[in-house]
Amino acid sequence: MTVKFLDLKASFEEVQTEIADAVLATLQSGQYIGGPEVELFESEFAAYVEADHCVGVANGMDAIFLALKALGIGPGDEVIVPSNTFIATWLAVTQCGAVPVAVEPDDQTYNINPALIEDAVTERTTAIVPVHLYGLPADLDPILAIARKHGLRVIEDAAQAHGARYKGRRIGSHGDIVTWSFYPGKNLGAFGDGGAISTNDSELADRIEMLRNYGSRQRYYNEAVGYNSRLDSLQAAALRVKLRYLDMWNERRRVLANIYSEALRETSLRLPVLPSWAEPVWHLYCVRHIQRDGLREYLSAREIETLIHYPVPPHRQKAFEHMNIGEGAFPITEAMAAQLISLPIGPTMKAHDARRVANEIRSALELM
Ligand SMILES: *Cc1c(COP(=O)(O)O)cnc(C)c1O
Numbered sequence: 001m002t003v004k005f006l007d008l009k010a011s012f013e014e015v016q017t018e019i020a021d022a023v024l025a026t027l028q029s030g031q032y033i034g035g036p037e038v039e040l041f042e043s044e045f046a047a048y049v050e051a052d053h054c055v056g057v058a059n060g061m062d063a064i065f066l067a068l069k070a071l072g073i074g075p076g077d078e079v080i081v082p083s084n085t086f087i088a089t090w091l092a093v094t095q096c097g098a099v100p101v102a103v104e105p106d107d108q109t110y111n112i113n114p115a116l117i118e119d120a121v122t123e124r125t126t127a128i129v130p131v132h133l134y135g136l137p138a139d140l141d142p143i144l145a146i147a148r149k150h151g152l153r154v155i156e157d158a159a160q161a162h163g164a165r166y167k168g169r170r171i172g173s174h175g176d177i178v179t180w181s182f183y184p185g186k187n188l189g190a191f192g193d194g195g196a197i198s199t200n201d202s203e204l205a206d207r208i209e210m211l212r213n214y215g216s217r218q219r220y221y222n223e224a225v226g227y228n229s230r231l232d233s234l235q236a237a238a239l240r241v242k243l244r245y246l247d248m249w250n251e252r253r254r255v256l257a258n259i260y261s262e263a264l265r266e267t268s269l270r271l272p273v274l275p276s277w278a279e280p281v282w283h284l285y286c287v288r289h290i291q292r293d294g295l296r297e298y299l300s301a302r303e304i305e306t307l308i309h310y311p312v313p314p315h316r317q318k319a320f321e322h323m324n325i326g327e328g329a330f331p332i333t334e335a336m337a338a339q340l341i342s343l344p345i346g347p348t349m350k351a352h353d354a355r356r357v358a359n360e361i362r363s364a365l366e367l368m
Pocket residue numbers: 059060061062085086088089131157159160181182183193194195
């Protein structure tokens with residue numbers, strides 16, 4: 001492919017020397033679980049996301065799961081989730097024994113539609129998990145107001161939103177707990193799995209710290225049935241280096257997104273919509289077209305790699321067959337799955353490549 005969807009190797013090469021030094025120093029330290037690298041990353045990431053606390057965990061799905069657990073959510077509880085999210089959001093809910101209750105997105109922003117949430121609240125509802133999809137913050141104020149009114153907790157799935165801002169303040173502490181993934185392809189990605197939670201609630205942070213480590217605060221003394229879900233020291237050391245580049249990398253994504261938005265306006269494509277209160281970080285740049293598959297083939301024939309996020313929504317997956325949610329139950333979500341295409345974007349992609357992608361798309365649309 002002459003234009004890759006995301007070139008992880010190129011972004012590694014940009015920071016190769018610093019990563020190599022950090023990883024080598026950690027290897028030489030003899031401390032491979034916990035220790036100063038994890039603690040330093042936790043405090044640096046908390047400061048970055050404007051939260052009082054951060055706790056590293058093994059991955060982004062565990063971060064949601066442990067957040068739900070820390071809030072005491074389990075069997076008998078219902079948790080409101082977006083119908084159009086990556087399946088991990090739903091799986092974290094089922095993993096703790098609760099039931100995911102899906103709510104459709106706003107058709108413009110693709111984030112959970114606050115106006116539809118109250119209809120989904122029952123006496124079993126205990127939490128709402130908005131997702132800041134594609135790096136665009138969900139509309140948090142009305143969600144937090146509904147949560148307050150009904151006594152619900154809010155866990156934000158921020159796996160795609162490192163650095164994004166909602167009404168001027170970074171995503172990281174608006175809700176009760178905010179969850180992060182450092183999967184390699186995320187805006188802040190490790191060299192393997194990694195995750196974290198951030199929060200302003202010291203008791204919740206403390207509880208998650210205990211749960212991630214076998215339910216233990218003091219070695220060999222276990223106060224809760226816990227889990228093993230820790231952020232590796234080596235990943236933390238690498239993440240500390242990459243965190244210093246995150247704003248610059250997000251800015252490069254924004255430049256590419258602007259090139260697309262400028263070059264593709266007044267076409268038959270539906271472009272991402274930017275609400276005035278959101279500063280997104282362009283984890284993905286998704287456009288919508290009824291002839292999506294034809295467009296993808298056209299681009300692929302010209303060596304431009306695109307992806308679909310996501311081809312099958314959770315309620316149409318075999319894994320959730322038992323919930324008996326039929327086709328057509330979530331029409332906006334299903335239309336998104338049929339019509340969205342994610343264009344190449346990433347911290348090392350060149351502006352001229354984005355222009356070429358846009359030009360090829362314009363040529364393709366003329367033929368359609
Ligand atoms: C990536 C992602 C996750 C899961 O993160 P992992 O680290 O892969 O477990 C959860 N939710 C969303 C929205 C994601 O994009």
